[in-house]
Amino acid sequence: MYTYKFTDEQSEKIKKQTDLFDEFKNIDKKYSFDNSSLTLDRMEYTAPTQEEVEESAKSSLQSYLDQGKNDILEEYSSKVNSINDLQSTNKENLSAQKDSLKNTYQELKQNASEDSIKRGLARSSIIVNVLEAFDQKMLDEYSNLDREYTQKFQELEEEKSLLENQKESALKSFDISYATKLNEKIEEINNEIAEKEKEVLEYNNKIAETEAEYKLNQQKQNQELVDFIGKYGSTALNRVKEEEKYNRALSYFYTLDKDEALAELLNNDQYKVELGSYYSKLEQTLRNR
Numbered sequence: 001m002y003t004y005k006f007t008d009e010q011s012e013k014i015k016k017q018t019d020l021f022d023e024f025k026n027i028d029k030k031y032s033f034d035n036s037s038l039t040l041d042r043m044e045y046t047a048p049t050q051e052e053v054e055e056s057a058k059s060s061l062q063s064y065l066d067q068g069k070n071d072i073l074e075e076y077s078s079k080v081n082s083i084n085d086l087q088s089t090n091k092e093n094l095s096a097q098k099d100s101l102k103n104t105y106q107e108l109k110q111n112a113s114e115d116s117i118k119r120g121l122a123r124s125s126i127i128v129n130v131l132e133a134f135d136q137k138m139l140d141e142y143s144n145l146d147r148e149y150t151q152k153f154q155e156l157e158e159e160k161s162l163l164e165n166q167k168e169s170a171l172k173s174f175d176i177s178y179a180t181k182l183n184e185k186i187e188e189i190n191n192e193i194a195e196k197e198k199e200v201l202e203y204n205n206k207i208a209e210t211e212a213e214y215k216l217n218q219q220k221q222n223q224e225l226v227d228f229i230g231k232y233g234s235t236a237l238n239r240v241k242e243e244e245k246y247n248r249a250l251s252y253f254y255t256l257d258k259d260e261a262l263a264e265l266l267n268n269d270q271y272k273v274e275l276g277s278y279y280s281k282l283e284q285t286l287r288n289r
Contacts, residue, residue, distance in 0.1 A: 017264075020252045024245055024274050031241040033222050038214040040207045045200045047193050057185040064181065068174050076167040083156050083163075090156075094149045098142060105138040238276065246278035250285065258289045 048056070229237055249271070253261040265271055265283060272279045 016252060016255065020249065021270070021274075023248050027241055027244050027248070030221075031225065031237055033225060034218045036218075038211050040211060042207060043200045043203045045196055047197060053186055053189050053193070057182055057189055060185060061178065061181055065178055068178065069171065072167065072170045072174060076163050076170075079163050080160055083160050087153060087156050090149055090152055094145055097145050101138055101141050101145075105134050109134050242274075242276045242278045245274055246282055249275065249282055253282070253286055258286065261286050261289075 225237070253265065256264070262283070265286060271282075275282060
């Protein structure tokens with residue numbers, strides 16, 4: 001299917017003709033009573049409540065809060081676990097040391113018994129005293145091991161107690177830091193709300209000013225028309241309007257050659273409607289070019 005395409009020259013001509021008829025409409029509007037109203041859209045904004053602001057601030061800091069507390073708890077938990085592991089190791093070492101001492105003294109006692117038999121002193125008070133001395137020495141060393149173990153155990157328990165205090169202190173310090181950040185975030189959000197409310201107020205004030213200015217100009221135009229008609233009559237107003245259209249049309253037709261201008265004027269009855277009594281004058285002016 002063939003599609004007709006306008007040339008650039010034709011498109012430009014159509015545009016100029018359309019612009020001319022648009023200007024005719026503006027001239028009609030200029031010399032007509034305007035009872036229209038101008039109502040522009042306002043900007044609406046509902047500020048969040050302070051409770052919502054606080055919830056928003058808390059939500060934005062939730063990861064900071066969770067991570068901060070978890071870091072503190074994990075750090076101190078790791079240190080306490082290390083101490084617990086050390087206490088378990090010490091306990092195992094104590095048991096191993098006691099077993100080693102027991103084996104050592106059993107071996108010493110066995111050697112002493114065998115030696116006394118060879119010397120014929122198996123039942124003498126001497127060997128009995130020697131064996132009892134070994135037992136006592138073993139018990140003394142057991143006692144020393146228990147004392148060292150207990151002392152170290154107590155020191156480690158005190159370290160755990162100190163760590164617990166440090167943990168509580170760190171948590172309190174973090175709570176203070178969090179509270180500071182939370183207040184700062186709430187203030188930041190409130191400032192953003194204030195800026196938005198200011199923006200909305202300024203925008204709506206400008207809208208109100210634009211509507212008021214439109215109304216004032218409308219009243220002024222209507223009053224000028226009333227005064228003109230009252231002084232010169234409606235016929236004179238129509239002549240003024242037609243004359244202004246004539247001048248604008250003349251400027252347009254002078255951009256065309258004579259034959260083209262006359263053809264357009266004579267073949268479009270809309271010009272008669274728009275120009276009224278000035279139509280004939282325009283035709284005559286174009287013929288006399």
